[in-house]
Amino acid sequence: MLQIIFYVFAAILLFSAVMVISVKNPVHAAMFLVLSFFSAAAIWLLGGAEFLGIALVLVYVGAVMVLFLFVLMMLDINTDIMRQGFARYLPLGAAIGVVMVVQMLLVIGAAQITPEAGAVVADPDVNNIKMIGQVLYTVYVYPFELAAVVLLVAIIAAIMLTLHKRPGTKRQDVGKQVRVRKDERLKVISMPAEKRER
Amino acid sequence: MAELTELLWIVAKIGAIIGPLIIAVAYMTYAERRILGWIQDRHGCNTVGPFGLLQPFADVFKLLLKEVTVPASANKFLFVVAPMLALMPALAAWAVIPFADGWVLADINAGLLYILAMTSLGVYGIILAGWASNSKYALLSTMRSGAQVISYEIAMGFALVGVLMTAGSLNLSDIVNAQAGAFWNWYWLPLLPLFVVYWISGVAETNRAPFDVAEGESEIVAGFHVEYSGSAFALFFLAEYMNMILISALATIMFFGGWYSPFTGIPVLGPMFDWVPGIVWFLLKTAFFLFCYVWFRGTFPRYRYDQIMRLGWKVLIPVTVVWLVVVAVFHITGFGPWY
Numbered sequence: 001m002l003q004i005i006f007y008v009f010a011a012i013l014l015f016s017a018v019m020v021i022s023v024k025n026p027v028h029a030a031m032f033l034v035l036s037f038f039s040a041a042a043i044w045l046l047g048g049a050e051f052l053g054i055a056l057v058l059v060y061v062g063a064v065m066v067l068f069l070f071v072l073m074m075l076d077i078n079t080d081i082m083r084q085g086f087a088r089y090l091p092l093g094a095a096i097g098v099v100m101v102v103q104m105l106l107v108i109g110a111a112q113i114t115p116e117a118g119a120v121v122a123d124p125d126v127n128n129i130k131m132i133g134q135v136l137y138t139v140y141v142y143p144f145e146l147a148a149v150v151l152l153v154a155i156i157a158a159i160m161l162t163l164h165k166r167p168g169t170k171r172q173d174v175g176k177q178v179r180v181r182k183d184e185r186l187k188v189i190s191m192p193a194e195k196r197e198r
Numbered sequence: 199m200a201e202l203t204e205l206l207w208i209v210a211k212i213g214a215i216i217g218p219l220i221i222a223v224a225y226m227t228y229a230e231r232r233i234l235g236w237i238q239d240r241h242g243c244n245t246v247g248p249f250g251l252l253q254p255f256a257d258v259f260k261l262l263l264k265e266v267t268v269p270a271s272a273n274k275f276l277f278v279v280a281p282m283l284a285l286m287p288a289l290a291a292w293a294v295i296p297f298a299d300g301w302v303l304a305d306i307n308a309g310l311l312y313i314l315a316m317t318s319l320g321v322y323g324i325i326l327a328g329w330a331s332n333s334k335y336a337l338l339s340t341m342r343s344g345a346q347v348i349s350y351e352i353a354m355g356f357a358l359v360g361v362l363m364t365a366g367s368l369n370l371s372d373i374v375n376a377q378a379g380a381f382w383n384w385y386w387l388p389l390l391p392l393f394v395v396y397w398i399s400g401v402a403e404t405n406r407a408p409f410d411v412a413e414g415e416s417e418i419v420a421g422f423h424v425e426y427s428g429s430a431f432a433l434f435f436l437a438e439y440m441n442m443i444l445i446s447a448l449a450t451i452m453f454f455g456g457w458y459s460p461f462t463g464i465p466v467l468g469p470m471f472d473w474v475p476g477i478v479w480f481l482l483k484t485a486f487f488l489f490c491y492v493w494f495r496g497t498f499p500r501y502r503y504d505q506i507m508r509l510g511w512k513v514l515i516p517v518t519v520v521w522l523v524v525v526a527v528f529h530i531t532g533f534g535p536w537y
Contacts, residue, residue: 001201027276027329034322054311062318063348066325070344073329073337127307129368174508 006046013039026072030065037061051129211303215292223439224254230492237496261435264428269331272425276330281426281433284323288440291316295447296371298457298476309370310362313448314355317403320441321347323434324405324412324422331425339421342503343405343412349510350399356518357396360389360525361452364536374456379535380463384455388528388536391521393453395514397487400445402510404438406491408498409506446487447480454483 016036020029037060044053136144228243228250235242243250268277294309296302306312321344328340362368364385365376377384386393402409413421423434450456457476461467501509529537 027273031276031326050306050308051311054308054315058311058315058318062315062321063351066318066321066344066348069322069325069329070341073325073340129308 002046006043009039009042009046012036013043026075027069030069030072033068034061034065037065049128051132208303212293215303216289219289219292219440219443220436222443223436224258226439226443226488227257227435228254229488230495233489233492234496237493258432261432262429266428266430267425269333269425271332273330273332276326277425278430280323280327280330281430281437282323283326284320284437285433285440287316287319287322288437288444291444294370295444296374296451296456297480299375300371301477302371305369305371308368310358310368310373313370314351314358317354317441317444318347318351320403320437323437327426327434328422331422333425335418335420335424336422338418339412339414339424342414343422346405346409346412346506346510347403349507350402350514353395353510353514353518354399354403356515356522357389357392357399358452360392360518360522361385363522363525363529364389370451374451374458377455378458381455381460383463383535384453384458385536386453388534389453389521389525391517392525393449395518396452397449397490399510399514400449401491401494402506404441404445404491406438406442407495408501410500411503411506414500442488442491443484446484446491449487450480450483456480456483 013036016032016039019032020036023029023032037056041053041056041061044050044056231253232242232244232250243253246252246256268274291313293304294302294306294312296305324343324347325340328336328338328343331337361373365373367373367376405412418424423431426434457480459468459471459474459476459479461471528534531537
């Protein structure tokens with residue numbers, strides 16, 4: 001039963017991954033990417049890694065892809081221009097692809113995965129959120145902190161790149177608005193009432 | 199055979215959650231119109247059936263019998279799929295909600311994460327609806343709603359991190375059980391700033407007044423669902439109200455002790471209300487938060503869009519970050535009955 005479900009999700013994952021790079025409409029491509037994230041999350045859940053599966057949906061589907069869609073909807077992308085020179089760049093692209101596949105196989109290939117690791121993950125008594133937390137904050141604490149610093153630098157850089165100081169724009173200072181008192185804006189004048197003409 | 203009976207059991211449980219939920223949505227619309235009516239010194243719907251109680255059904259039949267029109271220049275597939283994508287996560291999130299002690303469909307360890315993941319998916323329906331409609335107003339609404347939901351998700355997530363730090367668990371039933379006892383044991387007290395942040399972002403996440411710029415009748419007609427009609431529109435409506443009920447139920451679970459009686463620990467009143475089943479308290483608390491939704495709608499004027507963004511990023515997120523540090527200090531010092 002579990003195997004059938006696995007193959008169904010794996011098939012959906014591969015199909016949607018192929019569709020991401022082959023459909024013409026960029027918004028459709030983004031939606032296929034969402035579908036492939038979902039299938040990957042489902043496969044993780046099947047393996048008992050519920051934290052990773054849900055975190056994938058939360059971070060990539062819930063936040064990253066929403067921003068992607070946002071940008072895609074704002075841009076008018078002409079895919080015909082993007083497709084020009086496909087044949088010219090094919091050898092280079094294929095070479096890079098082969099290098100990446102080899103790299104990934106070396107890191108996460110079958111030789112690297114011990115059967116015991118799978119047994120630990122599949123054990124329902126092991127709370128894998130706790131396990132990941134413990135490993136992350138003890139064994140891998142320095143790489144973890146380093147990654148955090150790199151991300152912080154990226155955040156600041158992104159903000160600096162988009163921060164324009166436009167002259168002539170009127171900005172509201174909320175603090176100033178709150179601090180305003182009545183007599184700064186309002187003047188009460190006493191006027192003698194005019195006599196009505198008869 | 200055993201697998202089949204288990205499967206049937208799960209389907210029956212799902213029915214037992216979704217059925218009352220849809221009725222609750224129907225009567226939420228009725229309650230909203232009556233309460234708004236009273237706030238504005240008028241009657242509200244009082245004609246169909248006794249006290250207007252059949253009004254929601256009249257609305258449902260009207261919407262179901264109307265034609266679903268698809269604009270000629272719309273992206274047909276996404277236009278039809280969008281309302282389903284809006285409703286699906288709103289329903290799926292209910293799988294982990296504990297209604298009373300042990301009354302939960304899926305008692306999973308990562309319940310809180312699952313809730314956050316599901317509520318973050320609801321925005322797809324809105325974004326795709328706005329884009330697929332191929333209409334200016336719908337697209338503008340999509341932009342507003344997308345940016346708003348993503349901003350408030352961060353504040354909401356941080357507020358819930360405070361809850362899980364205090365309870366020491368991501369399992370929703372464990373979080374409620376950690377609040378067992380009198381009402382001052384509930385988390386609204388030690389996490390008061392986080393509760394306020396959570397509730398404000400919850401209202402903003404569901405695109406309700408005073409944060410309903412995504413609908414903004416006066417500027418962009420009805421926003422993302424301006425091109426929708428009939429049952430497709432009804433699905434958006436259903437999703438919005440289900441999300442409201444969900445946010446209210448979550449506020450109850452995270453900060454107001456879920457199914458625990460508010461009178462526990464009080465000399466005379468406590469034992470007097472011992473016989474009341476937990477789900478009654480849970481529903482009453484949820485109903486209170488739903489009332490607050492309507493109350494806000496009747497009370498506050500709509501925020502301006504830049505003020506919404508300012509509130510989310512510059513006020514709510516810093517408050518949560520500061521209070522997380524305070525929670526950590528509480529945790530180390532073993533402060534009060536909570537830690």
